Amino acid sequence: xxxxxxxxxxxxxxxxxNIAKVKVTNTEWSKRExxxxxxxxxxPGFGVYRFxxxxxxxxxxYDAKNFMGTYLQLQEVEKGNSGIYVCEVTTFPFGSIRAExxxxxxxxVRIMCDANNTVEVQSGENVTIHCKxxxxxxxxxxxxxxxxSQSESLELWLVTYAQVGVYTLxxxxxxETLHEKFYITVLATTTTPTTSPxxxxxxxxxxxxxxxxxxxxxxxxWTTDVGSDVMRYDMRxxxxxxxxxxxxxxxxxGATTTLSAGNTTGATEYxx
Numbered sequence: 001x002x003x004x005x006x007x008x009x010x011x012x013x014x015x016x017x018n019i020a021k022v023k024v025t026n027t028e029w030s031k032r033e034x035x036x037x038x039x040x041x042x043x044p045g046f047g048v049y050r051f052x053x054x055x056x057x058x059x060x061x062y063d064a065k066n067f068m069g070t071y072l073q074l075q076e077v078e079k080g081n082s083g084i085y086v087c088e089v090t091t092f093p094f095g096s097i098r099a100e101x102x103x104x105x106x107x108x109v110r111i112m113c114d115a116n117n118t119v120e121v122q123s124g125e126n127v128t129i130h131c132k133x134x135x136x137x138x139x140x141x142x143x144x145x146x147x148x149s150q151s152e153s154l155e156l157w158l159v160t161y162a163q164v165g166v167y168t169l170x171x172x173x174x175x176e177t178l179h180e181k182f183y184i185t186v187l188a189t190t191t192t193p194t195t196s197p198x199x200x201x202x203x204x205x206x207x208x209x210x211x212x213x214x215x216x217x218x219x220x221x222w223t224t225d226v227g228s229d230v231m232r233y234d235m236r237x238x239x240x241x242x243x244x245x246x247x248x249x250x251x252x253x254g255a256t257t258t259l260s261a262g263n264t265t266g267a268t269e270y271x272x
Contacts, residue, residue, distance in 0.1 A: 001102040003175070005109065010077050012101050014087030015060055015069035026090040027070045029057065031083055032100075039085075042070050079105050109133055109173055111180045119184045127156040129182060133171055140170045154182070161186050 004010045016024050028041040038051040044067045048057045058071040069089060074081055082105045089097045113131040121127055130153045131139070141149040143165055148154065156163055169180045 001104060003104045003106060004077055005106050005176075006078060007076055007108055010074045010081070010103065011058070012072040012074075012085050012087070012103065013069070014072070014089060014099060016089060016091065016097075017068070019062055019066055019068055022094065023092040024067045024069060024089060025092060027057075028088045028090075029055070029070070029072045030086045030088070032086055033083065036086065039072065077103075077105050079107075081105050109135070109176060109178060111169065111171055111178050113169075113180065115182065117180075117182055119182060120187055121159050121184070123160060123186050123189065124158050127154070127159055127184060129154040129167075131169055131171075131180065133173060133178070135173055137174075138172045140172075141167055142170070143167050156184070159184070159186060 002010070002012065012029075014027055014029070016022060026041065026043045029039040030036045031039055039055045040048060040050040040052065040057045042048050042057045042059050044059075048059075050056070054075070056073045056075075058073055060068045060070060062068050070087075072085060072087070082103055085101050085103060087099045087101070089099070091097060111131050111133055113129060115129045119127060119129065132152050139150060139152050140147065141151075141154045148167065154167055154169070164185055165183070167182045167184060169182070171178045171180075
């Protein structure tokens with residue numbers, strides 16, 4: 001009996017090895033179901049004739065003149081390809097020789113895992129990757145060809161940057177060996193910068209209200225509600241806009257500044 005998995009290519013042999021006293025003249029392949037279903041035949045000098053389009057025949061020669069038999073080739077087999085295949089060889093002088101081969105097609109073995117192939121974690125977290133095949137198998141986890149685990153699961157505790165890398169799972173079912181790779185990476189730690197509660201005076205809002213000063217009142221005095229006189233200023237040397245800038249630079253946050261000039265008074269609020 002021959003075994004294969006779904007999706008594989010299969011070659012069934014029908015070869016006469018001792019041809020010293022035998023002349024092989026023909027091979028014919030069929031499949032036994034409820035009745036014999038012809039598949040293909042090959043005759044030297046005439047070539048291949050196929051009864052089914054999903055099969056092919058590969059002839060085998062000992063040398064240029066001595067025909068030995070054929071391989072029946074099945075491409076990408078499915079479960080329906082399971083069954084008993086019959087090869088009938090016509091020889092001289094012994095006549096027909098029949099050989100039967102049972103072919104069993106199994107579902108493809110797949111490794112089922114509960115994690116993606118790339119695993120990202122924060123430093124200090126735990127990692128568990130569980131994998132399984134639906135039949136008896138041996139498991140082997142390695143990193144840099146060094147054994148890490150021999151169970152179905154890979155378990156890493158309090159992961160650090162030293163554990164970053166590629167981990168390979170090897171599963172041996174007895175009839176085939178499967179591999180799966182996982183890359184574990186530790187995310188970089190990010191910090192949020194703290195914002196100082198102090199605000200620059202240059203970014204503060206200053207509003208000023210004054211009334212036009214008479215031409216004769218050229219001297220002004222700035223005072224605050226948390227102190228006495230701040231300075232005196234001569235209005236003849238600067239414009240009122242400059243006066244407001246001075247207020248912003250000399251006023252205490254949260255205070256109210258009073259401008260006095262003759263009979264005119266203006267209030268400047270500084271919102272620091």
